[in-house]
Amino acid sequence: MLRSSLLTLTRIGSNRLMSTAAKLTTVEVNDKTGIATLTMCRPPVNGLNLELLKDLSQSIDEIESNKSRGLILTSSNPTIFSAGLDILEMYKPDKERIRAFWTSLQDVWLALYGSSVPTAAAINGHSPAGGCLLATSCEYRVMLPKFTIGLNETQLGIVAPKWFMSSFLSVLPRRIAERALNQGRMFTTEEALQVGLIDEVANTKEEAIEKCSAFIGSFAKVNPLARALTKQQFRAADLQQLENERVQDLEKFLFFVNQPAVQKGLGLYLESLKKKAKN
Structure with a gap:
């Protein structure tokens, strides 16, 4: 997981901004x-x-x-943490790109859920589906008022994989x-606060970032x-299950997403989004 990379370092006050072009x-x-x-700063959502x-x-x-x-995950969008998986990746997908897409999603979950450093999510907007997956993959979550979070896949006719459920079950x-x-x-x-x-x-x-920082700071006197190792032992079974079943998980996803009924449902959902945008 610890791979080297070339970074451009820019100092801003007491912070260092690490970035590469077009990221x-x-x-x-x-x-x-x-x-x-x-x-995360991919417009619009x-x-x-x-x-x-x-x-x-790469950033993880x-x-x-x-x-x-420690790591705090947040969004540059003032009302959306992450709207989840990009439907356009799954609607009438290119065969090679859809494989790379799902494999990359697996990589992100393994890296974030299994990260060796303390992780927290500053949820500064709505967080459905894949956005909720990212948030629940972190160890701590601080959320702003008047937003929503959850795994709403069944409403879109999609079945959440077992490893999505693993993150959910580690919290609820x-x-x-x-x-x-x-x-x-x-x-x-x-x-969300009431149920945990x-x-x-x-x-x-x-304030959310400050609270996340305070959580990470609570481990200051603990041997890193x-x-x-304690964290990874807790999460080892979930992580290992996906590692063992990565190929099967990919093939299951490809089979499911290419079903005519699923494609029809995704198409209708995209049409509804276009209508909302016009209104």
């Missing part, structure tokens, strides 16, 4: 705390397409290779998780290696 993410490291903030997924994977690796004390009691997945339920910020899907509420993005 859809930025990584800013606070020199005082050593905590890295990873920001941080739809998880192949390019954003590759940038996320950069953070680990630079020995940051099984009974609540199962019912929410079956219903495709989206939780408001208040509901998020840990805290903040009024601004800045012992902490990382």
